[in-house]
Every structure is written in structure tokens, then in C-alpha cells.
Amino acid sequence: MSESKRIWATLDPFFEPGPVLGRKVANTKFLRALLAADPYDEYRFFLGDAGQSDRLAAHLKKVAPGMIGKGRVHILDRRELPRRLAEEPVHCMHLSDCITSQPQVAALRNRYSRNIFPVTGTIHSLSCSTFGGQFLRHLWPGTTRRDAIVCTSTPGREAVARFFDWLRHGYGLDPDRFPAPTLTHIPLAVDTDELRPGPPGAKGGTGADPVRLLVFGRISHHSKMDLLPLLRALHRLVRQGMDPASVSLTLAGWADDNDDFLPTLKDLAANAGIRMTVALRPSETEKTALFHDADIFVSIADNPQETFGITLVEAGAFGLPVVASDYDGYRDIVVPGVTGLLVPTIGPNRTDDADLLAPITFDNQYHLLLAQRTAVEIPALADALKTLILSPDMRRSMGVAARQRVEAEYSWPETVRRHVRLWDGLWAEPVDPAPLRDAPHPQAMPYAALFGHYTSRTLEPAFMVRPGATGEAFYRGRDFPPLYSGLTGAIDPGLARKLVFLARNSVDTASLIRNLVDTEPGMDVATASAHVLWSLKHDLLERV
Template structure:
């Protein structure tokens, strides 16, 4: 590939508005880190509409103005994608989520791109009831070994493997004929340089920080944390020796916070709640904390980026021994993992989840997953009573984050993966016309809806609008969404060639000779659009 420009492409903005969730934080962190590292010659974004394009442009004007001004970052609408794939050599495409469009992008690449470049996308939450359909999209013969799902944790990788096993068994798919993409593990990360411990703290109570969604059905039930602290108080801990700080984003209903407030008050434990903190307030909360706690019990959690943030701030972590948390916390070194217990089988939820809202079945699953409260109390007690241990674990945690979960390190893993995927052998020929069974073939499915279809015997001639059009006396209406699909000059040629009646096959051949950038399907679409606009008409 010597001499070939290295171009990175995506269909996603990575930067998006809305609630601040782990996924959105991770995606914008990835984008900013990629552009800072700048391992490619160009970066092409193909976005669905202006509502996605304009906010991304504004973000890049703040974070990567040089790349924008030098036109090394190009922001395009999705309609331009087929043409770009046909005439541009891409090094790779990377999506912000493997769930939505990765297999269909691979199909378009197979058909249009001269080179079979890698297509990758990461996992985020995996536990939604509709996700088996999403993973079924990946199990088709057009997936290649140059395609990869990036799993952010070992637990997440095992879950994806579980989806694939279930789907292959249920639909009778052999791994040899329906291999799906490769599974690679690369974690999420933070910019460790942007976070730093506050230094020496003033004397006072041990401040225990929980940061994230305060939700019993989408993140973690915090009642076990208050119960564990109550145990310590019952065993002699001065309740004013600790302070519990809950920060983040709460559901609109208040009963969860009310429950936690009442339980803490009954135990005599000082507790404060900080809702929707901005970035400056978030830093202040982490820097004033002594211990970070996250006791996830919900399968929506796959990685746990707040634990990495806590490590970057030099905080020891007490976390449930659950999902990706065990990848982040080195037990006994950077924090303490608390045992959890959950069901091996879930026949009731399996039966009802596809019929219910996601918060219903996630709540059921979470309430059947127990964090060991005595062990949680013991872990908290060790750190509350031992400031030297807190300092040692916090320092080790920061070192671990810099080695494993720092964006420059992780971007290096991505660039190495994209380069390595090119080493996988691919035979392009059999992939070119391979349809995806989950992508509707609209012509074949709905071709009987109109009274007739465009075929070779159809005779065509110029319409009244067409006569005026090729003489520049009329201008047909071209909607914004068609500006990349309809070439006005090709339509003008259609009108010119149909001055005398002509069959559609001859007309297609004539246009193809003068507009080689259009394939037969595209020329047929131009003919049908011209009929719709009275530029052409049938003679029968």
C-alpha cells in the first residue's frame, strides 16, 4: 500500500448532544484523541443530515481547527457515500457503534470499493432485547476477516460470543459459511493528562463519591451501598467520619433519591446529592473525594468509564466484581472488588423482555443480581480507616490508567488493529454482488406496486418540459435529498437523445457513452425521474 493516501472514514459524528452517558463521553473522547494523534492523511465523515453535521463542525472548529481549514477533515452528507467509495481508496472505516449499520456498510464496500478495506465498530451496552436482530446482521457470508467488532472488555466479548452462538444455533448457521466479523478487545479510555489529583486534602470525613446515572433500573441500585455503610456504623464507625456524595444524572421521578436520602438519614450518615454537574464541578467532586464507589448490578454496563476517570484522579476504587469492572480494577492494588451473585438462567425475563420496555426487564435482571453487602462493608471499612492504603491504591490506579486506559495508548491500539486487518487475505470477487438478506430488495419486493416497470421494450420521447429544459427555458424541481443522486447534465442528455422516439435500452446505452460515471441502475433512475418531471414521456 506504499504511496496510497491513508484515509479514515466514518458514518457517525461521534460528537452528539443529549444526556451525558458513558457512551457519549467515550465517543467524543475517541474522536478528539484520534484527531490529536493524527495518524491519517484525511478524515471523512458521512453524516445523515445537517442536524448532525453542523454541531460536529462547531465542535471541530474548537478542537481541530487546523484539520478543518486544511481540508483534511471533510464533512459530507450520506448521499455522497456511494460515489466516494467507488473513487476513493480508504484505509478503514470506523463507526461509533457496531449495532446499527456496520454490516450494511461492509456490503456497500464489497460492491463499490476497489479495495476491501477494514470496517470496525465498538460495543457499548449490549443487553437490549432487540440486539439479537442487530447481531444477526453481522452473520452473513459477506463479512470478512478485515471486519471487526471492537469489544471494550473481556466480559463484553464473551457476551457478543454468546449472541453469535445463540443465533447460529437458532438459525442453523455454520461458522464456516457465516463467520461474522472478528472480535478484538480494545478498552475505552480517558485523557489522563486532563485529570489530576488535588494534592493534600484538608482533614475531615472520608468522602465517598458515586458518579454516574443514579438509576436503579439502568445503572446500579445504591441501596446496598447505604446498607453497607449502616453496617459499619452499627459496628462502631462514627457516622460523621464519612460523607456520601451522589453525583450525576437522576431519573425524573424522585422516589429513588427519596429512598436513599431516608435510608442515609436513618443511619445517621451525611449524604449530599449533586445533579447534572458540569465539567468544572465534576473535577471538583473527584478531587475532593477520598474513595470512588461503583456497584454496578445491571447488564447495561459493559465497561465502566467512570472507574477509569476515578483512577486518573488518583482515587482508590471500590467496585462490584461485575462485567468490565474487573478489567479496570486490579483487586488489592488499585482498589477492591466486591463479590456479586446472579442467576445462571432467566427464563421469565427471556420470555417477556421482547414484549416490554427496556427499563422493565433491566430492573428485573438488576434486582436478581446481588452485591455482597458484608463484603462491601468490609472493603469500605478498610479504606475509610486507612488513609495510607487509600493513597497507595490511588497512586497505583493512576499509574494503571496511564499504562492501559490513556487515550494515546488506546488510539495506538486502534491504528495497529486497522493496519493488521489489511494482512487478512480476502477474495473480493465472490463478495461483489452478494446481497445482505436483512437489507430489503425494494424493487423485487415492491416492483408489482406500479402498473408497469421500466424494461427494454419501453419507447420514450422527450416531454414538453424536457423540450424546454435542454434549451435552458425550464428548470425541473430537484429536491435537496436528490442533489447527489440526480445529475442534471445527464438528464439534459436524456432529453436530447429522446428528441425522436427511442427504446429504453438504446437510450441507456447512449447516456452511458457520454456519462460513464453513471452505472445502468443509476441511468434507469434518471429515466424514471425524468418521466416523473415530464422531461420524458412514453410513446405508448
């Protein structure tokens, strides 16, 4: 690893306005924690449009104003990436999602960067029906052992490994010829300074006060979790003799407008005599108050859209014990009998109709089919709730243990340290750059090969060219061809002027391109060819 300076780079803003989603919150918090830790000399964001760049710049002025003022944070046009990688390799490039662009970034690195630096991306939800094609892009000869997918949970890591096994089997891909990125486990985190337990003695749960159960997240039967089993479990406890006034239930978070799910839950709660309140779209202040007021946090995920379970970590940060389904990343977070209780789940071993319907139906439709075949065992759920409802001492001890576990394992500084160790450690993986340089990605469309027959002819080495009429005037400073904004960084008018000079006595394009490459440091044949074609297009050069 030889670097004049350590540069962290990305294609993503890690900051998205709009509706609150777990992925958006996690990415925003990660960026803030990375810049606060400040392990690198520079941070480069290669973004896709001006609006994205403006929003990120405004955000960074709030969270890292000094770094922008010192020129250590650079927001760049994504089309500059090949040139920038050729001029100065980065230490690592990390993406907020492994699904979108990670293999393409690796292909650009292989072609342009002197050093094969680590390229990493993080998993979020994995169950979208289109993700098979997205993960297939990772399986190509240009993937190296320095590329990694950061899995936020151990079940998520196993799911990604199963993706690659399934794809290799289905397409007959040899693992040696079609390697996959390294899979590593680094969890998401929370801000343990912002999320803290409430003052001692502020909660009820003894005497005449009800034990307060809190559910926080997306309230939807087709996304994340179906809450009907929770109401059934509470109703079961009432039938067994529990005083319905001894508990209260709060559902908080986000729900779809005009969804009939909430009215159904309200009817079931009323039938059981359980007092239930709903708090939709709470502010951060209201959210903190809800957690401080609660005695037990409940989350019974049953949907493959869930991969990690950030609300369970938040509950632990607030010092709450958890009753949760034994499902996906939840089993990473909850230590049974120590920080909470896990409820067994039963799932399908075949999903043939859902598998075939998923590509031709909406996301919520096939996720509903899948979730309704995952059962959270209601008797066990009722028993877990009863255990904590009847034991204030257990609730308090589990809450203390949960807080300690979050501080040790799920704080943003710790998560950033794990990422930095990962990026440094990946450099130790052996890589032979030579076979990577010209390895095309099989899903990167070769436009010239696919559409070259559209033109009368293609640029051939034997073409003789000379300065065009506009080229002569351009060279003498009497004419200036317009450079469209979308070509900034891709076309350099100074190089076009040099082409006019090099072609002054007529020259074949092979020699012209070779001469430009020889006289311009860092120039490659593809870039030189693009400048020749642009010059022909704008009458700076003409074919003899």
C-alpha cells in the same frame, strides 16, 4: 493496500448535544483525540441531515479549526456515499456504535468500493431487548475478516460472541456461510491531562476528618447500579462498632426527576447515622472538586446495561483507590489488591420470565427485574470498605498505582493508537472481493421486488424511448426541470441531458443504459436506470 491518500470515514458525528451520557462523552472525546493524533490525510463525515452537519461543523471549529480551514475535514451528505466510495476508496470506516449501521456500510462497500476496506464499530450498552435483531444483521455472507466490532471490555467481547452463538443456534446458521465480524478489545479512555490527582495533603481521612466515600454516575436502581447494598454495608460496619462520624458518603451524578430512590437512600443513611450528601448534575469544575475531595471511589454495578465502567477509569486518573463490584468490565479496570478491591457478585442462571417480558415491557422495567437478581455480596462489600477506611497508607498506594495504570492503559492517545493499529492490521486479512459484489444483505429490503407490482409495469430492456417535449426544450437550454434538494448527488441533470441526446433517434432502454454506462466513467447500470426513470417522470424522455 493501494491508496492515493489515507481517508478515515464515518456515518456518525461523534458529537451529540443533550443530556450527559457515558456513550456521548466517550464518542466526543474519541473524536477529539483522533483529530489531535491526526494519523490520516482526510476525515469524511457522511451525515444524515443538515442539523447534524451544522452542529458537527460548529464543534469542529472549536476542537480542530486548522483542519477545517485546510480542507482536510469534509462533512458530506450521506446519500453521496455510493458515488464517493466508487470514486475514491477510504482507508477505513469507523462507526461510533456497532448496532446501528455497520452491516449496511459493509454492503455499500462491497458493492461500490474498489477496495474492501475495514469497517468497524464500537460496543456500548449491550442489553437492550431489540439488540438480538441488530446483531443478527451482522451475520450475512458479505461480512469479511476486515470487519471488526471494537469491544470496550473483555466481558463485553464475550457477550457479543455469545450473541452470535445464540443467534446462529436459534436460526440454524452455518458459521462458514454466515460469518461474524472480528471481535477485538480496545478500552475507552479518559483525558489524563484534564483529570489529575489533587494537591498532596488536601484530603482528610485522618484524625477528626471523616474518610470520604464518593459514588459518581447515574443514580438509579434500574440503571447501572442499586446503591442500597452500599448503605446496608455501611450500616453493618456501624453495628460492628465503626464510628459513623468517621465516614461520609457523597452521591453525585444524574438522577430521574421525582424518583423515590434518592429519598429511600437518604432514609437508610440517616438510620445508620451516616452523613450523606447528594450533588446532582455537577459541572466539570464541581466534578473535579468532588473527586479531589474523596478518599475512596465506590461503584457497585449490578445491571447488564453497564459494559465498561468509565467512572472507575476517571477515579484512577484522579488517583483514587476503588471499591467495586466484580462485574462486567470492572474486572478489566481494577487490579485487585493493587488499584482497588473487587467485591464478589452472584447472578441468575435462568431468567425465563424477564426474557419473555423484555420485548413487551419498557427498558427500565426489565432491567430492574434483571438487576434485582444480581447480588453484590454485602458482607464482602463491608469488609472491603473497612479495609480501606482503616488504612490511609493502602489508599495512597492504590491511588498512585491506579493513576499509573490509567496513564499506561486508558489514555486517549493510547486508545487512538490501538485503533490505528487495528485498522492497519485488518488490511492484512485475506478477502476475495468477487463473491461480495452482488451479495444482497438479507435485511436490506429489495424495494423493486417487493413493490414492483404497484406500478402498471417496470422498466423493461425492450422499451423504446425518445425525447419528450420537455426534453427537447431542456436539451436546447429553454427549460429546466426542478431538482429537489433530496436528490442532490443522486440525480445529475447533466446526465439527463446526455440521455436526451442518446435517445434522439428512439432507442431501447437496454441500449440507452449501456451507452450511458460506456460514456460515463464510474457509471453503473443501477444509477443509469435511475436517471432514465427520472427522465421519464419529468417528460425529458417518453415511451414510444
